[in-house]
Amino acid sequence: MLDVCLLGTSGMLPLPGRWLTSLMTRYNGSSLMIDCGEGTQIAVKQKGWSFNPIDVICFTHYHADHISGLPGLLLTIGNSDRKKPLTLVGPKGLGRVVSSLRVIAPELPFELKLIELTNQQEHLSICGYEIDAFRVNHAVICYGYSISIPRIGKFDVEKAKELGIPCSMWNKLQHGTAVTIDDKEYTPDMVMGAARKGLKVTYCTDSRPVQIISDNAKESDLFICEGMYGEDGKELRQRNISI
Numbered sequence: 001m002l003d004v005c006l007l008g009t010s011g012m013l014p015l016p017g018r019w020l021t022s023l024m025t026r027y028n029g030s031s032l033m034i035d036c037g038e039g040t041q042i043a044v045k046q047k048g049w050s051f052n053p054i055d056v057i058c059f060t061h062y063h064a065d066h067i068s069g070l071p072g073l074l075l076t077i078g079n080s081d082r083k084k085p086l087t088l089v090g091p092k093g094l095g096r097v098v099s100s101l102r103v104i105a106p107e108l109p110f111e112l113k114l115i116e117l118t119n120q121q122e123h124l125s126i127c128g129y130e131i132d133a134f135r136v137n138h139a140v141i142c143y144g145y146s147i148s149i150p151r152i153g154k155f156d157v158e159k160a161k162e163l164g165i166p167c168s169m170w171n172k173l174q175h176g177t178a179v180t181i182d183d184k185e186y187t188p189d190m191v192m193g194a195a196r197k198g199l200k201v202t203y204c205t206d207s208r209p210v211q212i213i214s215d216n217a218k219e220s221d222l223f224i225c226e227g228m229y230g231e232d233g234k235e236l237r238q239r240n241i242s243i
């Protein structure tokens, strides 16, 4: 199951009970974040989710209300004893923006890996996430993201038994590794079914309605499209969804 939380949906000004833009997902012990406005740490804490498993943070663009929470968040992740590298993804200029913010968060106990987006559409595979970044239309360079989590096929127990593969070897095959028994090689495709439909979440914010959004949102299990100028009384504060 994939948990998705819109930690904040406010624009420009964090309000009591309504934080600036940030989305966080949790899946299988890993977390991913999109944008990190001022106050995001408080929203994570309110939600009761952990800082340590955040493996990837994607930025849509570099307006302050989408990124100014980063230095404090990095320090908190450091205090949570994270040692594994953390990957940051964002439009061109990511290195410059992050090193400026790092002036006030210079020492971190983990490595930061930076991926700058330069094309209209880019695909990345990071920490088990298949990420499609697509450039949308805002006053500054801005990207939307589709996050997909693929699901492998079902393990065919009967087939494995039929082939005489001992149970102790099943785990390796389920994780994509071939095994050799009595000089005969057994490959995962011999016992794994066809890949099952994974989960896909598409997120975009601050953009004019452009075709590339609907192209990328196609077949999403969840599509989140934030707009700045909505109708009064229809603001979303914090929402948790599981798919």
Ligand SMILES: [Zn+2]
Pocket (backbone or CB within 6 Å): 061, 063, 138, 206
């Ligand atoms: Zn903006």
